[in-house]
Amino acid sequence: MTSHQSTQTMKPATAAKKLGVYLEATPAEFQEGVVSRTELNALQSDPPEWLQELRRNGPHPRPVVAAKLGISIAGLARGGITEPLTTEQIDALKRELPEWLQKERATQADVRKETARIKAKNDERAAKSDGPRS
Known part of the structure; x- marks a missing residue:
């Protein structure tokens, strides 16, 4: 018997809150999609330039x-x-x-x-x- 593990996803608003950023200032592709737990962890451990900029300024x-x-x-x-x-x-x-x-x-x-x-x-x-x- 194999177990199928579904990918946990969250709304962009939830992900923005967890990242400590203002949703409306994030890129459109972030606002319009869903964010998986894996993607959130990647954003937290190795933030892209847009996230670093938002956190900084x-x-x-x-x-x-x-x-x-x-x-x-x-x-x-x-x-x-x-x-x-x-x-x-x-x-x-x-x-x-x-x-x-x-x-x-x-x-x-x-x-x-x-x-x-x-x-x-x-x-x-x-x-x-x-x-x-x-």
């Missing part, structure tokens, strides 16, 4: 923009950023450091602190419950 999708600015995606929306940005635009925002960006970075820092505090508390609680029993 953008335009970048919102999750990448948020990460580069050190804020949340919701923080981007609160700051009025709804469109993809290029690396140059992101760098300009970092230099200008508008008030909304400062506020969002502070909010993100508070969220990280709170997350760390909760994790430490949960770890401590778990350690106590795993302790010696009589």
Whole structure:
């Protein structure tokens, strides 16, 4: 009995998300086709020039923009950023450091602190419950 393994494919939008690029900025042949798991792995391990260029200069999708600015995606929306940005635009925002960006970075820092505090508390609680029993 032979097993037939079907090739896993994904929509271009899914592949673009996994690659961290803005779909509309990818080549037409990428946008119009389907991407197999093998093709995705090849793109990740040996990115073609168009992918290197997109990753380097953008335009970048919102999750990448948020990460580069050190804020949340919701923080981007609160700051009025709804469109993809290029690396140059992101760098300009970092230099200008508008008030909304400062506020969002502070909010993100508070969220990280709170997350760390909760994790430490949960770890401590778990350690106590795993302790010696009589």
